[in-house]
Amino acid sequence: MTFFTPWQIAAAAAVTLAATAAQAQTDMPFTLDWKFEGPAAPYTVAIDKGYYTDEGLNVTIAEGNGSLDAIPKVATGAFPVGFTDINSLMKFLDQNPGAPVTAVMMVYDKPAFAVVGRKSLGIEQPKDLEGRKLGAPPPDGAWAQFPIFAAENGLDMSKITVDPVGFPVREPMLAEGKVDAVTGFSFTSTLSSERLGVPPEDLTVLLMADHGVALYGNAVIVNTDFAEANPEAVTGFIRATAKGWRDAVADPAAAVDTLVARNPAMDKELEVRRLGLSIEGNVLTDYVKEHGMGGVDPERFALAMQQLGTVYDFQNEPDAAVIFSDAYLPDDGSLMIQ
DSSP, rough: OOOOHHHHHHHHHHHHHHOOOHHEEEEEEOOOOSSSSSHHHHHHHHTTTTTTHTEEEOOEEOSSSOHHHHHHHHHHHHSSHHHHHHHHHHHHHHHHHTTTTEEEOOOOOOOOOEOOOOGGGGGGGGGTTSSSSEOTTTOHHHHHHHHHHHOOOOOOOOGGGOOOOOOHHHHHHHHTTTEEEEEEHHHHHHHHHTTTTTTGGEEEEEEGGGTTOOOEEEEEEEEEHHHHHHHHHHHHHHHHHHHHHHHHHHHHHHHHHHHTTTTSSSSEEEHHHHHHHHIIIIOOOOHHHHOOOOOOOOOHHHHHHHHHHHTSSOOOOHHHHBBBBBBOOOOOSTTOOO
């Protein structure tokens, strides 16, 4: 007969409990809308600090190829959760009624859609675009919303020369003075222009959200079939993600270290700046400071749908409840972020 000491029995019980906990974890692969750049750091922070594990989740992160790539991945169930532009989601749901996907956590309270111009070329406010040349890639998300920006600021489009530039030459043309301003994501076009030699003090960043555009930006989306079957997992994912963002706000450089660990060739200084710009311009808004991150203001959301309808012909009346659900947001104060 074999006898076990109390310590051996305790150790065996601990191993059993650990194995049971591991087996109980819910797999939640998460697809980004784009590459592993600075704004992706909060999610790798949440992984490395065990925030997702604490919620009983096994989260892995995959890079994306744009919002139009991320949405169908979640709608088909290939990924239960993802990150995408909510305006693209509105269009997708309009074109695919009943698709099992919805937004559950607003991350970019202000979208990154912007016009980036040069002061030395006469661009300091929206009206300065009249009589100037604007570089705008046709597939660019910011260019898609430019008519809203123009209408809200009373711009005469007949007085603006629009050059349909390609993405690779957008910022080089601005740096060379071949265009006076470009449309793009605020933190992308700004940093790209600086790397090409444009002095930071010469850049004017007109964030569309600060000039009459009510649209929201990127949000966490979920497959609704998965969410209905795993509501606690979705809430846990949101809570852990908010913790990751809170840490990133407190120490952007440390947050980016979790990205560098995955890609040592990354330009850490550049990505720290990119993360900082996204926090300042898109995430940590006055609304978020007061209400916490994750939710939306119903009146503003209604206006956003109305504005989007001026640049996109909805086939069906958009339903806010189908596009965004706050049902999975935790109510324990974990969404507050300063």
